[in-house]
Amino acid sequence: MIRAEVIVTLKDGILDPEGKTITGALGGVGIEGIKEIGTGKYFHIQLSTNNLEKARSSTEAVCEKLLSNPVIEKYTYKIIEE
């Protein structure tokens, strides 16, 4: 069985107001050593193929066409065989 994990984040330079707000709360949390926190989206995908190449191309296609908006977002993914 093959599954994929996708993380979509905002491109550099795009304002991440949620991340900024979380970063702003760090002082109140009392944890030191953190410079900045950014946000993103996580997707887990169950592939219906056992072919690694096909799994990769389907995952890339869904990232490009649906899961991310290339104007503002970038993505990374991992293919996992189980």
Next chain:
Amino acid sequence: MKIGVVVFPGSNCELDTQHVLQNLLGQEVKMLWHQQRDLDGSDVIILPGGFSYGDYLRTGAIARFSPIMESVIEFAAKGKPVLGICNGFQILMECGLLPGALVTNGSLKFISDDVIVKVEAGNSIYTSKYDHSQLLKMPIAHIGGSFFADDDTLAEIESDDRVAFRYCDAEGNANSESNPNASIGNIAGIYNKKGNVLGLMPHPERASESVLGSTDGLGLFESLILSN
């Protein structure tokens, strides 16, 4: 004139839009369900405001794959008028009919308020009833309406005179104080290259009767009717 208003699951401004066009301006309005492909002989297509598909994933991201959108894209390619208001604007960007993207407001807050916008590109099919630089009072109601485009795209939109409306103050100054959602260039609405597709975040259909506090939005629909 026959106007098709597309209804997605989660649209909520379709009846306001129909009311203005039908009851105030005497036009024939057809509601078009997003699952159909037939535009029912419409002369104009309007994508209304709302929260299609609950704004899941990104605003407009799922609605743009509805069967009707293929027909809307073909319709726009023929130079026919397509107007997207608020969520409709977001859908037009997701499907590539308009450039750029709409992201979460800089304040992270949902804003429901009257704003003032300046008519930038005069004499389009949507603005012939307005004067150039006329100030219009219209409401906005969104959390994801901050206009973004990369530098090259922005330069192209500006040099092609494709900014339709810009947020400004009562004196017409477009600056950070008069920018409700941190939109780049105070941009509230843009045209495609041909000028037949317009998307805007403010709601002209909610500013078309004096009882609602402003009639400044009516001119947009009147312009559109005149152009047909």
